Amino acid sequence: MAKIVALHYFAVVTRCTSLRDAATQLDIHPNVLARHISQLEYYMNAPLIERSPLGIRLTAAGELLAAKLDRTINELDHVVRLIDDLKGLRGGLVGVHAAEGVASAILVPVLAAFAIRHPHVRARLRTGTAKDAVRAIEDASCDLALTFFAPASDAIAVIRRVRLPQFIIAPPDHPVTRAGGTACAALERYRWVLPGPEFGVRSYIERAAAEAGCRIVPTFEAASLDLQRTLIEQAGALGVLPRAAVAEEIAAGTMVAVPFPETMPVETSLDLCIPAARQPSYAAERLRRDLEGALARVQP
Structure with a gap:
């Protein structure tokens, strides 16, 4: 558990210019943060950050860890949700990435009804391009994507496609x-x-x-x-x-x-996408069904 906490802390450090700034974001003392980073460096057997009067910067080893860290943490969070499902805890978090042009019209009404039926489930929403949606599924930061013209990728499966005139x-x-x-x-x-x-x-x-x-x-x-x-x-x-x-x-x-x-x-393809190989959590599976139903009712 200590290593997981240290990884979370390091992820914040990579987005800051000093340990003090990172500690402020994490709401912990800078010395506590420094200790966790030192423990992580000991575990990795390599320095991860370099300190100077101008702040901190990542070493080559730190850059390598940072490049893989977000996906690793997202995968760990996903495993936690699956374990909660095994214990019968019908809560957790579901991540959704959507094209902004359909987020308010299609996604929001579905989420509003979903929240009433599943009050213990939280939803994390992101908007962006189709490529952003694929990347979000690949790095496990989202469970579902609703986007126009989903690009081909081994990481995703398009489970519903509707033609939507512009x-x-x-x-x-x-x-x-x-x-x-x-x-x-x-x-x-x-x-x-x-x-x-x-x-x-x-x-x-x-x-x-x-x-x-x-x-x-x-x-x-x-x-x-x-x-x-x-x-x-x-x-x-x-x-x-x-x-x-x-x-x-x-x-x-x-x-x-x-x-x-x-x-x-001008007729576009609106695609509902899921991870091709990752097992969905209870919340993600229920929301997927609701979105499929909503797309079946979409009127051009």
């Missing part, structure tokens, strides 16, 4: 809502807000536009869904999102969802 999301009085407003020449003139090129959805939009002989250049790049909404409302920009992502705004009349022209269909 719409042009616009203010209600925008020219794109009028007759001829979605013609290619018109689309090229508008202001757009799109996620960065690291997102699969962005690549798909650009490819679909190019195949239709159209070039869409974003005026704004924003990964945050809240920023995209704000730029649509206040800057008159056009976004590209599933209708469900702005369902409340559409119902309130502050935004409209305009279909892309038939010559430029």
Whole structure:
């Protein structure tokens, strides 16, 4: 147990510039932290950090340990959850990684109902790209991922895939809502807000536009869904999102969802992914079933 505690402490040290800063984050005395690091160095038979008046830096051995540490700790946490399951403790933690465009529309309602039925289960939520989701599954920091265009990986299994059309999301009085407003020449003139090129959805939009002989250049790049909404409302920009992502705004009349022209269909793949080889915990298995049910009910 002492070695596990020392590993947790070292993980914090790797993100700090001094032992004092790390000790403050851990809420322990710096001497206690230094003792744990010394014990870990003794166990590894190698120095892990170098101290100087300017702070600390990792040695080559420390860099090597740090590179493997997050995944090791996540795997240990996963084993703890499985042991709790064996003891009949229906609690624990489930990690979920989601594309922000569907997190609030699909994931949050499922989690809200899940929390009522399983009040002792905690959920750790992360958002990001499809590549981020795969990495999170690979390093065991999440149990489930809901993402667009999951890349091929031996570490994940796609257990549910739904086709989800993307719409042009616009203010209600925008020219794109009028007759001829979605013609290619018109689309090229508008202001757009799109996620960065690291997102699969962005690549798909650009490819679909190019195949239709159209070039869409974003005026704004924003990964945050809240920023995209704000730029649509206040800057008159056009976004590209599933209708469900702005369902409340559409119902309130502050935004409209305009279909892309038939010559430029933008339809994405929404994938529910799990680890290919890691045994799911009780909480992860129950949440997976709930998400599968929600995806079966998704309306384009």
